[in-house]
Amino acid sequence: MQITALAGGVGGARFLRGLLAHLRSSGDPARREAQVTVISNTADDITLHGLRISPDLDSVMYTLGGGIDEDRGWGRSSETSGVADELAAYGAQPSWFTLGDKDIATHLVRTRLLGEGATLSEATARLCERWRPGVRLLPMTDDRVETHVDLAEADGSTRRVHFQEWWVRLHAAVPALRIEPVGAATARPAPGVLEALREADVVVLPPSNPVVSIGTILQVPGIREALVRTSAPVVGVSPVIAGAPVRGMADACLAAIGVPTTAAAVAGLYDDFLDGWLVAEEDEPPVRSGLEVRRRPLLMSSPAATADLAGAALDLALELDRKDPAA
Ligand code: FO1
Numbered sequence: 001m002q003i004t005a006l007a008g009g010v011g012g013a014r015f016l017r018g019l020l021a022h023l024r025s026s027g028d029p030a031r032r033e034a035q036v037t038v039i040s041n042t043a044d045d046i047t048l049h050g051l052r053i054s055p056d057l058d059s060v061m062y063t064l065g066g067g068i069d070e071d072r073g074w075g076r077s078s079e080t081s082g083v084a085d086e087l088a089a090y091g092a093q094p095s096w097f098t099l100g101d102k103d104i105a106t107h108l109v110r111t112r113l114l115g116e117g118a119t120l121s122e123a124t125a126r127l128c129e130r131w132r133p134g135v136r137l138l139p140m141t142d143d144r145v146e147t148h149v150d151l152a153e154a155d156g157s158t159r160r161v162h163f164q165e166w167w168v169r170l171h172a173a174v175p176a177l178r179i180e181p182v183g184a185a186t187a188r189p190a191p192g193v194l195e196a197l198r199e200a201d202v203v204v205l206p207p208s209n210p211v212v213s214i215g216t217i218l219q220v221p222g223i224r225e226a227l228v229r230t231s232a233p234v235v236g237v238s239p240v241i242a243g244a245p246v247r248g249m250a251d252a253c254l255a256a257i258g259v260p261t262t263a264a265a266v267a268g269l270y271d272d273f274l275d276g277w278l279v280a281e282e283d284e285p286p287v288r289s290g291l292e293v294r295r296r297p298l299l300m301s302s303p304a305a306t307a308d309l310a311g312a313a314l315d316l317a318l319e320l321d322r323k324d325p326a327a
Pocket of ligand 1: 008009010044053054055056058059074075096097098099103164167168
């Protein structure tokens with residue numbers, strides 16, 4: 001069984017860890033031997049202190065590879081900040097994005113490889129040789145795409161900042177007038193991405209940010225079309241529980257595109273390709289013919305709960321597949 005997932009950072013990585021746990025402990029050999037391909041958002045990427053940083057790729061790689069800082073969901077476990085302290089002593093800017101000593105090694109290896117002409121896919125494959133995440137981890141594109149955000153200034157002008165500045169320094173507390181993945185329109189899907197969507201038996205959308213993570217992946221030309229056309233059932237998990245994002249600030253992102261923070265509204269963003277949607281019991285299910293909705297607890301409160309959630313998403317996908325083999 002070929003499972004393909006579109007994922008952002010923290011929430012997506014946690015869900016994928018649960019999916020792998022569910023698969024590897026399944027009594028069904030088709031699930032136990034399933035191969036998982038992850039298509040990751042890369043528009044959160046940023047160059048700081050001369051290093052190219054890919055937060056969503058790293059969150060998936062570290063989380064599935066056993067090296068993640070469990071509380072933060074990003075960066076390395078048991079981290080130290082010797083280099084960051086030295087950078088601060090030099091007044092090296094920006095200081096609002098914390099780079100841990102171990103994490104810096106990842107950015108050094110990636111930056112060197114890219115500088116030697118490797119693609120982001122090649123650099124990611126090289127880093128995964130160490131972490132062995134148990135999935136094929138693909139960037140959505142090897143081209144440069146960066147999410148930039150337009151902010152309203154007090155004097156009525158607008159200022160454009162990198163997504164990370166809005167997200168980390170401003171905590172998305174300043175309303176975003178516009179969120180734009182710069183470069184997406186001319187980006188090409190990375191090698192293997194379209195095939196992974198076309199040849200999947202199941203496509204899963206973890207509870208990642210629907211605007212700046214999954215929404216951005218969908219803006220790479222060809223990817224949304226591949227999701228519409230794939231014969232695989234596409235099942236997603238609502239990132240909204242009881243009308244609020246579980247982690248992160250998806251509500252600030254949804255507000256920026258004029259979409260309410262509801263499970264139904266998020267499903268609407270995937271309307272042209274979504275076949276199944278898992279919704280929390282506290283939320284109203286979207287009503288759309290052809291969309292199969294299941295209501296269940298969605299909180300990834302423990303590894304077991306996360307594995308059960310991933311199993312429920314897979315169950316729904318396979319149920320849909322059986323119902324409509326022509327799909
Ligand atoms: N998030 C923060 O809130 N503060 C940080 O200082 C920070 C540093 C950081 C370093 C490496 C990395 O891979 C991620 C980091 N993040 C930090 C998280 C990052 O902003 C998010 O993981 C994604 O970009 C949003 O999904």
